[in-house]
Amino acid sequence: MFRVFRRNPERSPGKSVLIVDCNFPRPLHDSGSMDLDALIHSLLRQGCKVSFLALGEYFLPREQRDRNAREEYSAWGVTCLTPGDDVASPGWKGIEEALQQIGPKLDTCIPCRVSCGGAAYDRLRAAFPSARMIFYACDLHFLREERAARLAGDYTALKAVEVTRDNEFAIMRRADATLVVSSYEKNLLRQELPEALVVHLAFPRPSAEGDGWDARRDIGFIGNFGHRPNEDAVRYFLEHVWPDLAVRMPDCRFLIVGAGAPDWLTEWAEKDARLIVLGHVPDLGAVLNSLRITVAPLRYGAGTKGKVLSSLSHGVPCVMTSVAAEGFDFTPQLKELVVADLPQDVVDAIVALYTQASRWEMVVRHGRDLILQNHTPKKLDAALAQLLRLDAAGR
Numbered sequence: 533m534f535r536v537f538r539r540n541p542e543r544s545p546g547k548s549v550l551i552v553d554c555n556f557p558r559p560l561h562d563s564g565s566m567d568l569d570a571l572i573h574s575l576l577r578q579g580c581k582v583s584f585l586a587l588g589e590y591f592l593p594r595e596q597r598d599r600n601a602r603e604e605y606s607a608w609g610v611t612c613l614t615p616g617d618d619v620a621s622p623g624w625k626g627i628e629e630a631l632q633q634i635g636p637k638l639d640t641c642i643p644c645r646v647s648c649g650g651a652a653y654d655r656l657r658a659a660f661p662s663a664r665m666i667f668y669a670c671d672l673h674f675l676r677e678e679r680a681a682r683l684a685g686d687y688t689a690l691k692a693v694e695v696t697r698d699n700e701f702a703i704m705r706r707a708d709a710t711l712v713v714s715s716y717e718k719n720l721l722r723q724e725l726p727e728a729l730v731v732h733l734a735f736p737r738p739s740a741e742g743d744g745w746d747a748r749r750d751i752g753f754i755g756n757f758g759h760r761p762n763e764d765a766v767r768y769f770l771e772h773v774w775p776d777l778a779v780r781m782p783d784c785r786f787l788i789v790g791a792g793a794p795d796w797l798t799e800w801a802e803k804d805a806r807l808i809v810l811g812h813v814p815d816l817g818a819v820l821n822s823l824r825i826t827v828a829p830l831r832y833g834a835g836t837k838g839k840v841l842s843s844l845s846h847g848v849p850c851v852m853t854s855v856a857a858e859g860f861d862f863t864p865q866l867k868e869l870v871v872a873d874l875p876q877d878v879v880d881a882i883v884a885l886y887t888q889a890s891r892w893e894m895v896v897r898h899g900r901d902l903i904l905q906n907h908t909p910k911k912l913d914a915a916l917a918q919l920l921r922l923d924a925a926g927r
């Protein structure tokens with residue numbers, strides 16, 4: 533009924549870990565995938581026997597399954613659980629068979645996100661009664677939904693938030709540990725769920741030195757438009773920030789990077805020659821190396837923002853709202869230079885960084901210090917190693 537793509541038999545044995553999410557990560561396409569990819573590779577570096585169950589694959593027709601990602605992770609040594617190419621859409625029956633194939637003696641199971649791995653939590657616990665269950669929340673879904681509903685004044689949506697919150701909290705209470713990517717969300721859960729063990733993981737990003745201030749031009753936005761906060765952020769920026777900014781910096785262009793750009797944005801770009809919609813780019817580093825500044829004008833969301841991490845790790849200052857800055861341990865000086873919420877303050881911050889090399893270089897230094905201090909593969913490995921040692925002590 534299904535096919536198991538086996539890990540590399542030459543890899544040294546270690547703890548067996550099953551990761552469960554809707555789809556295989558696509559780290560070239562979105563920030564959440566970059567984080568999950570980093571998690572997988574950290575576990576592999578520590579000698580773990582990693583399996584990945586992509587639930588969505590069991591509900592898709594053959595031609596829509598992500599064969600490329602499956603084969604890539606299989607080559608890295610991950611056992612990829614997926615329906616066989618001769619199987620249509622086996623659904624939950626196929627998933628149950630895959631879980632049986634793994635066997636009951638799993639060390640650790642990591643269901644990801646409340647709406648994906650979290651939806652299979654009971655099945656996973658029944659299949660692996662002795663495994664430690666570590667819930668990877670990614671971002672707090674209820675927090676993102678609540679902020680979106682309040683921003684829109686949608687009281688019906690606010691009621692629906694309660695369901696998401698209850699579901700997330702129920703999993704966290706039952707799990708042996710919960711992983712979050714934001715220090716803000718760890719502190720929030722510490723207050724809301726003092727009985728839950730919550731661990732903050734700071735994920736790394738590829739870094740590069742890049743060119744200096746004088747070799748760079750333009751500002752940019754990075755974000756997949758399948759994530760609704762990104763579309764809202766770009767529209768808000770174009771309506772409330774770009775008109776004034778375009779006047780004050782007449783030679784500056786605004787480059788927008790990310791798959792799934794909506795039609796209204798493409799139409800806007802057709803009327804404004806300085807608005808460049810690049811869509812998905814396979815080499816984000818090449819774009820970042822050309823930009824002088826990026827912006828993250830998010831009005832709602834949760835978790836830490838990959839667009840901020842990617843920018844700072846490539847030596848590019850990012851002007852961002854308080855929402856985008858949330859969860860990072862910024863110094864007061866860095867906050868003063870790059871965090872702004874009112875449109876005029878955003879304009880002023882961008883202009884100051886764009887036109888003053890010394891100010892720009894100061895932010896680059898502060899950003900790199902932050903990355904080196906908190907967001908490196910070594911730091912991630914250490915945090916996961918500590919968590920896995922807790923596994924060894926038993927439930």
